[in-house]
Amino acid sequence: MLKRHHASLNFTCAEMRDSEQSSQAMSAPEELVQQVLSAGWREGLNMACENALPRYDPTAYNTILRNARPHGINKSGPPEHKLFGFTYLRLSNQLVEGQNYVNFKTFVDRMHANLPHDPCVDPVAPLQRSGPELTIEMILQAAQPKLEPFPFEEHTDLPVQGLGGIGGGEVEDPTGGMGGEVQQDPTGGMGGEVQQDPTGGMGGEVEDPTGGMG
Numbered sequence: 001m002l003k004r005h006h007a008s009l010n011f012t013c014a015e016m017r018d019s020e021q022s023s024q025a026m027s028a029p030e031e032l033v034q035q036v037l038s039a040g041w042r043e044g045l046n047m048a049c050e051n052a053l054p055r056y057d058p059t060a061y062n063t064i065l066r067n068a069r070p071h072g073i074n075k076s077g078p079p080e081h082k083l084f085g086f087t088y089l090r091l092s093n094q095l096v097e098g099q100n101y102v103n104f105k106t107f108v109d110r111m112h113a114n115l116p117h118d119p120c121v122d123p124v125a126p127l128q129r130s131g132p133e134l135t136i137e138m139i140l141q142a143a144q145p146k147l148e149p150f151p152f153e154e155h156t157d158l159p160v161q162g163l164g165g166i167g168g169g170e171v172e173d174p175t176g177g178m179g180g181e182v183q184q185d186p187t188g189g190m191g192g193e194v195q196q197d198p199t200g201g202m203g204g205e206v207e208d209p210t211g212g213m214g
Contacts, residue, residue, distance in 0.1 A: 002040075002043070002045055003043050003044055003045055007045070008045065008046040008047070008048055008084055008085070009036075009040050009045050009046070009047055009048065010048040010049065010050060010085075010087065011033060011036045011037065011047070011048070011049050011050075012049070012050055012051075012052045013029045013032070013033060013051070013052040014033060014049035014050060014051055014052075014063070014064045014067045014068075014086070015051040015052065015053065015055050015060035015061075015063050015064050016029035016030070016033075016052065016053075016063070017029070017030055017059070017063055018030050018031070030063075033049070033067055034067075034070075037049075037067065037070075037081075037083075041081050046084035046085075047083060047084055048083055048084050048085040048086060048087065049064070049067055049068070049083055049086055049087075050086065050087035050088070050089055051064065051087075051088065051089050052089075054089065054090065054092065054094070054095075056094065056095060056100040056103055056104065057103070058103060061103060061104075061106075061107040061110075064086070064107070064111075065107070065110050065111065067083070068082060068083040068086060068111060069081075069082050069083075073113050086111065
């Protein structure tokens, strides 16, 4: 399928060695890379690789170089089997520090077989360092909003009222939406009849008009 659609296959773990893996995992990344690359080359695919983990040591670089040219350099022409491309993961502060950067530059030279750029082999010339086409002032100006936001009212016209700060739920209207005052239950919700105050709310004792005869 890949050959029919002129696709390339990029595989990972190009820097891993079997001896670096835990024996409990029963992992064999070297054999896996060899198997995948061989299957692709047999089908005439352009095979590429990348490293799975950030590595800056010669051991990892040498493993990648071996996978890039399994049979080494062919002085009479291009190698029969070689990687079409390689993706290095990844640029970081640690990569460009001290010996790590020296190792990386050597690795890049070895990937090119210590040869300078040859337009007959690679027609794409190295890109020259370019200056910024946009100044920081132009970028900041372009980032300014072009339109003013729509005006918003300070408060909503349908506020949630009567919550009383309890629970945040809705409070039912005890008048059933009819309005007016709500009379409290003088029995305290206990039910029963309510005796009127014979003193008319003035307080004091009330004499028995029957003289206690009932």
